Each structure stands twice: as structure tokens, then as C-alpha cells.
Amino acid sequence: MKLVRYARIGLLLGIVLCCFRGAAQHYQLLDGRKKSPKIPFELVNNLMIIPLEVNGTPLRFILDTGVNKPILFNVADQDSIELRNVAKIQIRGLGTGDPIDALRSTGNIFKLKGLVNPGQQLYVVLDREMNFSPSLGITIHGIIGYDLFRDHVVEVNYGRKFIRFHNPATYRHRNRSREVTVPITIDRNKAYVSGGVTLEDGEELDVKLLMDTGSSDALWLFRDDDEGLYIPEKHYEDYLGKGLSGTIYGKRTKVKQIRVGDFVLNDAKAAFPYLDSFRALPNLGDRDGSIGGELLKRFNMVFNYPSGELTLKPNAHFRDPFHFNLAGIELEHAGVRYIAERITDSRGVVQQDEEDTFGTVQILTSQRTRLSLVPEIVVSAIRAGSPAEEVGLRQGDVILAVNGKSVHRYKLQEIMKMINEKKGKRIRLLIERYNRDLLFSFTLRELFE
Template sequence: MLLGFLAIVRICHWLLVIWLLLLWPPAEVQGQQFEFRGKRKQQTMNFQLIKNLIVIPVYINDKGPFNFILDTGVSPLLITDPSILDTLDFSQLRPMKISGLGQGEMIEAYSSNTIDVSVGASRMDNVPTAILKSDIFNLSNFLGIHVHGLIGYYFLNSFVVHVDYFSHTMKFYRHELKRKIKGFAVPMEMILNKPYLHLSVMAPNVGLFNARLLMDSGASFALSLESLAGQKFPLPDSNITANLGMGFGGLISGHIGRVHNLSIGRVTLSDVLTNYPDYADGAAKVMSTGRNGSIGAELLRRFHITYDYRNSVVYLKPNSALKNAFDHDMSGMEVYMEEGKSNRFFIERIEENSPAEKQGIRPGTELLEINFKSVTSLDLQTIVQLLKAGDGKNVVLKLFQNDEIVYKVLTLKKRI
């Protein structure tokens, strides 16, 4: 995984949720849900899977389709690209400010309960919505497609939702339909409209403990551990310093390490790659729910998943990815595709003491070829995989750097 991307979609939702719960009293949204029109009771639709994230087509006020990330870590609808709402009178919206993970200031946003949303054949009117004043996350660059926002609780609470990461399909159906669900059941604890799991984790310098973890399909990492007993979570002895991405407040710094194992239901996963955000930039800034951290899509994608928010349970069926190792980027550079420049890839942050830094690669460099193959024939996901192809493997890069074409040979290195 590329470090800067690990948390761009780990946008901190905490204070956003708190603001919106104040703006929309529970009675005002009680009973609201997505519903099929007519006699339809279920639907199957395709989604795009990019860097572990589920991107679905969504219609806003009968316009679209727009690309939204299906995110169990967000409660209200979050619109990151306000340009899709060109028919709204922003002077009539309620301004608010949002804080969260990161080193920067609070950002400006609007709240609305006049947004109508359709997903497939289902629709909900007057969806509680937060609208960022500007697109601060640049999700489009890092996913390689234009991303307009995130959708979570109100859709997931309306149906039983089955996600198949392998076939890239999502099936959702009314709760009154009785379907046999494959997999083992894991109880969820719903807090502020978000699902939490209580899982057993064996962590270095901590030992075995019961962790309260947010289930977060909108985060591309596997596991993040933030706090323990109200204090910074102890780091493992083996770790690397890393930029973990962007939150509402700016850059999130921290470390990456591993835990010995994590048990979820009847399955135990070993040597799990883990983010450790700096406490001052993360857990210390947000209202405590007693959580220790979160599990993200790098872990979730190893299962076929069925969400049943109404009954506070999730069903997990292991798929063929279960035994895959938790690999980390081995190049030390972050690659993105600049929006509006189709199939042009650029390098952003460079990790200290990484193969990329040792070869003199600099931010802003354009990537032209990998292993003598033009990147115009590759997508972002393929490039990510090539840059974690294996410890000790050589990757030949053709670059445009400092107004000239240069070749670099990276020897990939497993750094954690």
C-alpha cells in the first residue's frame, strides 16, 4: 500500500458525526430509509474495487451517476465535490466547521437535509448530508477516477447488504426477505450509527487484549490502533515512521508496524500490518467512544461480507484472499494519477531511507514506464501491486524528472 493513500479515505468522521447529530435530532430522521419503488425487493449491482475501496454509482437530486465510496465509517452522506450540487442555493444551507485527524485547522462545510439520493432502484429523500466547501482530499487523484463523496449508514441500515469483493458485486434486499446467509455471525455494536466489533488482538508490548474496533470499509489499511486505556497505543519495537495520509485537519503522521495476530469469529489472521497514528493528531482530538482503533478494507476484502445493521450483526465468509500476506509498499514512493490527465502517473511523497529515496527519485516526477511497459496501458491498482512485488525484486522505472528522461532501478525492500 502506498503510504499517503492509506488514510486519505480514513477521513476522521468523529466530529462530523457529532455536529450532524446536533443539527438533526434523532426524531427528525427516525424512520427515514432507502426504499425500492413498487414491488421490487432486492437488487444486485456491480461496483468498482480500487485500492480495496468499493465505489458505487449514486444519483443525487436525480442527476448522475456520481462515484461514491461505500463507507461503513461514515454516518451522514458526505459530499466531497460540491460542484455536483450546482442547483443548490448554498446561502440557504447551514454552515459548520469540522475538525478531525491531522495537523491543520478546522475546515468549512455545509449541512443539508434537502438532498435526495438514489442507489440502483432504491431511493431516499431528504438524506442528512454534509457538503465540504472544497474538495480537500483529492480522492480522485489517488483512486484514478473522479470521486464525489462517501455514502454509509443510511443506505446500509435500509437493507441487508452483501458484498462480494471477488466478483465486484453488491446485493441488497429488504429485511423482511428471509435469506439464508452464508458465513459465521459476528455481533456488531452500533455507536453513533457506526459498527464496532470486539476482537481479540495479540499486540507487541501489550499482549492479548479485547479491542473495540470500528469496522471501516472506507479505510484502505488493514488495522489501525490508536489508543489504549485513554493513552497512546504502545508501538511495537519494529516499526517505520510514515505519513498516513490526510484527515479533516491535514496530514496524519505516525508509524506502521504489525500485530502478532487478530481473531475475528472463528478466523485468526497473523502478522497483520498495522497503522499507529500519532496520538496528538488522532485519538486525543476526538470524542472518545472507548475505541482502540479500526479495521479497514485490506482486512475486510478477505471475506464475503453481509451487513445487517438492523440486527447488529455482520456475517463473514472467508474467500481465497484469506491466506494472502499483509504486504506493505516496498518502493517507498506514492503514485497518483492527476485528474484530467488520463493515464499519466506522478510521484508524490517519498519515504525516508526507502529504495525510492536512495535512487534520488523526487516528488513531482512523472512515471513513464515500469519494467519497459508504458504506464498508459496500466491502471493505478496494477502499479500499486508492481511496487510491492516482493522483497529483493528489481523494478526498472522510466521517469521524467528535472526536464529529462531518466532510468532508475529500484530494488524493492520489505521495510516492516
């Protein structure tokens, strides 16, 4: 299957920095506490978004166990951010492109509820296109990972959407039913867990997987025919994401089983990325792939880097079906647009919205019409051979409504869910193209028939 190529920011971060040595920085619990308060996070497209203060400026970061040092992306609108001890460098990440220009800054004060680091090193990506906010539908300024995990026991509760940091010297784990503790290894500041994968009807294969909370995907596997890691017969070519050094493509499929500890998930979503995207890594060693947020969110877990342990307990998401993009389109925010709505009924009575829209500015006119400034949702990508491509949808089309529901009342991920609800579902999209409204209709179908 050929691909329709497109330029967009992938939700799969997969970022690897070149190695820069510097003085160690450490996060300390405030006031000698044994643990931090509960820190709420937003779960957006399987990614944890946490509030973080950088040199006095409140920002939003993705919590990413697959990244070493913090990286700032979207700083164009944050002129008040003070960066200290800045030097220009080049960094390289996943993808097939060249290294990119960046800034390295040291001695920055990072604060998270109950934690502070007075000397944090960070990197600033200068490429304006490296911006994850449009694809996620909320403002994202950067990513942070290892520095938060290395010195503490980190409790991640995907079910109730909070994290908490514990002092490892005083932490005492209370055993709970249905939970399992497995060993993890920390290599080059990243955590790995052993598991098992059954591709089709064969035997289970032992695999070593990177724990990658910064990936919105479920499971990545590296093809190795000698070790039995082959691509299942039922697959299709897909765009998997974008790293610092370019786009990442691969084969999308599903595996019969994935096992982590004693827990087994059936018919799991998986992908085999093309290995030329990993040339920034000097050596993959014995790593066989990675586990991302769509799989990890099915557990509440405790990361204990100091002791080399990971505790897993299934939560309410454990049996959720894996999400596939059945329609074959991706959406993103692309600025804002005005919409006009009548605010009275046939008797002239003012109508009240039961559900407020998000991110709107409203103006009421003398004709009882409301002008609202709302996010503009556009088609950012189309998979070749998909139902959306077959009926004539195009990259750049502005989405106005899904099955009669105006999209400005919904968050981006809610719209994506509406478009990909289930196989056999008839989807009607009202779009705007060159100032004309057009209606497209297609049926969602099974990807692996």
C-alpha cells in the first residue's frame, strides 16, 4: 500500500538526544516531606500532561520516561521565560533527517507541586515545526522524564490521573491484591522491562522493551527474523510519528498476545518501525521494542528506579479495546475561526447552552446572533487506501460537523473518537473546502480483513 505523504507533528515522541555530559541535578521533596502531594495530570491521547514551573513561568510538559533531559518546544508565545547559561548546540533524534539546531541551558529552577530542582539542565528546540500542541489540541511546551524518576519512587495512577513522588529512604510499599512487581533495568537513563509477545499462532517470544510513557502508541517491535520477530501477514504501511530528525514510518499490525509480568493482553495493537529511523542510536543492543501509553494506561504502577522494580496493577482501562484509526485521517488545530449561531428559538426566547464550548470568545449582536471564536479543526493527514481517501477527503479540509454534531463543542480527541467509533459505523463529515461546504460519507471497516 502506498502512502499519501504529509507534514504534521506525530504524537509519538520517540526523542533521543545526543549525549551531553554535565553536572548532576536532583529534585528534592520540599520541607523534608516523605512524599509529595498528589499531582494531577491530564491524559490526552494516552500522554500524561503535567503542570511544571520553569524559572517562575507555569508551563505544561509531557511526562516521558523515554527522554533523558527536559526539552522545550513551544516557547514562541512565552517571552517571559528566562533561560540561563545558554549555548548553541546540535541534537539528533529519531527519524532519517539531519541533526537540528538547539540551545542548551543550565542552572534553571524547575518546580513541580512538592518538588524543586534549583539546577536543571534543559534543551530548547529552535525548529518551530516541532510543536505538539496542534495535534493534541492543548498547549504543550515541552517534555521531561528521567530527572524526575531517578531519585524517587514514582506512583503513577492512570485510573485517577495523578502522580506522586516518594522518598525511597522512607518508602514502604503496601501489597495490594492483583498487583505484581517485576524487575526493570536502567540503561542510559531509560527503563526497560522484560515481557513476552506472541505474534500469530506461534510460541511466545521473550522481549526486552523500553518503558515509554511519551509514546501515545501501544507497542513497537523491531523486526528480527533470526529471533522470530517477523511482521505478521495482516498489516498495512503507516506513518508512526515524528522524531527530532524526521518522520517515522513502519508497518501497523496487531499481535495475538503481549505479556508483562503475569498480565496478558490479547489482540494488542503493534507496529514495526523501519529501523533506518533509529540511526541516531549508537546501538540498540538487546532491546526489542517499546511499550507506550496506550498499553501502559491500563495499569496503575509504581516506578522504583533506585531499587530497579516496577509494580503493576490493572485498572478500569485494562480491558479497553485498542484504538485503530479506521477512518484513516488525522486532525489538528490550525488557528481559530468565527462561527455564527442563532441564540433564540422561534418565539424569540434566548436559548442557553447546556454544555459550554472550550476555548471560545463570544460576541452577541443586535440580531440575536452569537459570533464565537473557536478552534479550527483541519485534516492534517490521510492514509492511502483508507475510507476517507476513497471518498475524496483531502489534507487541509476544515471539519465542521461529524454525524450532524458541530465539532467546536468537542475536544480534539473526542472528535477523533467520534470519527473512529467502531467498524461498520457510517460516518458523515461536513467540511469546508475553498469556502464551500461539502458533505462526505463513508463506512468504517476492519483493517485486517
